[in-house]
Amino acid sequence: MLARVLSSAVLGIDATIVEVEVDISSGLPLFSTVGLPETSVKESKDRVKAAIGNSGYGFPEDHITVNLAPADLKKEGTGFDLPIAVGILAATGVIPKKALDKYLILGELALDGRIKPVRGSLPMALAARDTTEAIIVPAGNAQEAAVVKGIRVFGAENLSQAAAFLRGEQKIKEITTDAISYFSNTGDEDLDFTDVHGQHHVKRALEVACAGGHNVLMIGPPGSGKTMLAKRLAGILPPITFEEALETTKIYSVSGLLNEGQALVARRPFRSPHHTISDAGLIGGGMVPRPGEVSLSHNGVLFLDEMPEFKKHVLEVLRQPLEDRQVTISRARTSLTYPASFMLVGAMNPCPCGYFSDPRHPCTCTYAQIQRYRSRLSGPLLDRIDIHVEVPTVPYRELMTDANAETSSDIAARVSKAREIQSRRFSRTKIFCNAQMNGRHMKAYCKVDPSCSSLLEAAVDKLGLSARGYKRILKIARTIADMEGVKDIQASHVSEAIQYRTLDRKGQLPVQAGLFM
Incomplete structure (x- = not known):
């Protein structure tokens, strides 16, 4: 059982597309992450396992291999939690694999399944604009990512909501940002x-x-x-x-x-x-x-x-x-x-x-x-x-x-x-x-x-x-x-x-x- 999810990693102030490949095969229970993961990425397996279980889904007791491609690029940060979790759910049939084709997904998972904001959502949205149709980000990052024109932005609150959205059972409001409004009243009248x-x-x-x-x-x-x-x-x-x-x-x-x-x-x-x-x-x-x-x-x-x-x-x-x-x-x-x-x-x-x-x-x-x-x-x-x-x-x-x-x-x-x-x-x-x-x-x-x-x-x-x-x-x-x-x-x-x-x-x-x- 193999699933593929698009995500992104930041290099400097620019982002690059990362493919999160999840393979579940029979064998002793083991969760391994390959593709030059940094410590916070390696630790995602514990957050993902707890978040999936506390969101009401079964966690597979099989051999799970997560590959972050390209494999020669060092992966940092906690933004791969959500795509790894979605990949596992897709590999086990909870989420249709075809539903993942048009989304780039990123977000950090809390143990109870909540999706926390991550760094670099704006450059990631810029990278996604040239690759896919839409992006699923933490709700706390949605306004930031929506500054980028030409891509649809959806802000998810938790893993259950994201999974239901990908199954077509629940709608998430598309986020738009009026960038012009941020340029009004930006002066500091106290400093003249x-x-x-x-x-x-x-x-x-x-x-x-x-x-x-x-x-x-x-x-x-x-x-x-x-x-x-x-x-x-x-x-x-x-x-x-x-x-x-x-x-x-x-x-x-x-x-x-x-x-x-x-x-x-x-x-x-x-x-x-x-x-x-x-x-x-x-x-x-x-x-x-x-x-x-x-x-x-x-x-x-x-x-x-x-x-x-x-x-x-x-x-x-x-x-x-x-x-x-x-x-x-x-x-x-x-x-x-x-x-x-x-x-x-x-x-x-x-x-x-x-x-x-x-x-x-x-x-x-x-x-x-x-x-x-x-x-x-x-x-x-x-x-x-x-x-x-x-x-x-x-x-x-x-x-x-x-x-x-x-x-x-x-x-x-x-x-x-x-x-x-x-x-x-x-x-x-x-x-x-x-x-x-x-x-x-x-x-x-x-x-x-x-x-x-x-x-x-x-x-x-x-x-x-x-x-x-x-x-x-x-x-x-x-x-x-x-x-x-x-x-x-x-x-x-x-x-x-x-x-x-x-x-x-x-x-x-x-x-x-x-x-x-």
Whole structure:
């Protein structure tokens, strides 16, 4: 007696189809699972046996062999419980085998037969769309899977209901999801730039950063508003598109981080890990590879507060995803790639005590202590941060009143306008903003006149910029020009872009700024 059930396994953030073959033959009672099953898959035999018995069905006292094909692909997770149970019921004649042909089935079984939610139902539904007509998932995953158009989704509460549905004795309501509804009222009205008094030049720098997707480092004393400013960045970024939301949701789905009832991540992520995080926690990995914070920030913001407090080797792993916008985790049997296109926002004090250059608080640090503190951010990492901006203490008069404060919606409108220009410019490419331009794009869109060239030459000589730093300035200048609706980069755009390179490649504020004089 042989039955075949379609299911799915997740690799990275994508899913692949898995055939669950169940063979029941005469012999000593034995339940074996083959096809590179991970521990949780091997343990499914105990859950399946208890669930079948407690659902009112007889469990065969014969030799049961479960094969998960393709056999050379490692199978992880608890999502194979339901297809194995359905396969056993089909092999024993409880469920017609022909009824399984048009369904992909996944779900974890409780001992009493209830079907529990699993990770990765969204990528599994995407994989099923090209293979079969419908998918049976846990009721808790139904809204998430129904985001995918072109496949019918049925959410089952328990094994008895799923079996009755496959026998044609009971109907399960087909689930549909209105994805558009998730994009309404996604803003956080409590986090608005009107709450930030003063710091107009910092707001301008952050607006430029969001308009072009540039990385930012804010340097200032404690209490100057660095964290407050960073938390409001999500409110001025362009609205997330459906394609971006779908890719971001896949990451959260395989990580098990979707909230109950949440079918789609309809707002750009804002992640702020603690400085004690490990390199695997930041970049991803582990014995069973999982996405790290850089991937959970995909299409959003990764905020590192008190950046020098992070372990140096942890910060250094950021260099590759900042360049490639993806993370590849290699293991002996497989290599997984997670997307990691995020905007890095860092915050740091100017010195260990935090009050270097603050006119109201004396700094107690020596020059050597300051340099050691700054050197925790390596030159290559600083090179990959486009904008360096100082955040001074806010004067009392600006704390009491700030008539020029703009709302986040006002700033967001200008950011979206600049992004629309970039969207049209890069419509035939795979990039979306100026920060992602490569050399070929820069030759086409970042042409400068002689006056701009002389400014750039002076900046490279005096600030000791690398070739990467030079290119970052050009990209920022291109963004500033887009914000003004100007086709060609002008000297004023280059001048403003140069001001955003406060730190040189050694992490030292340049002498020109007067801070070490």
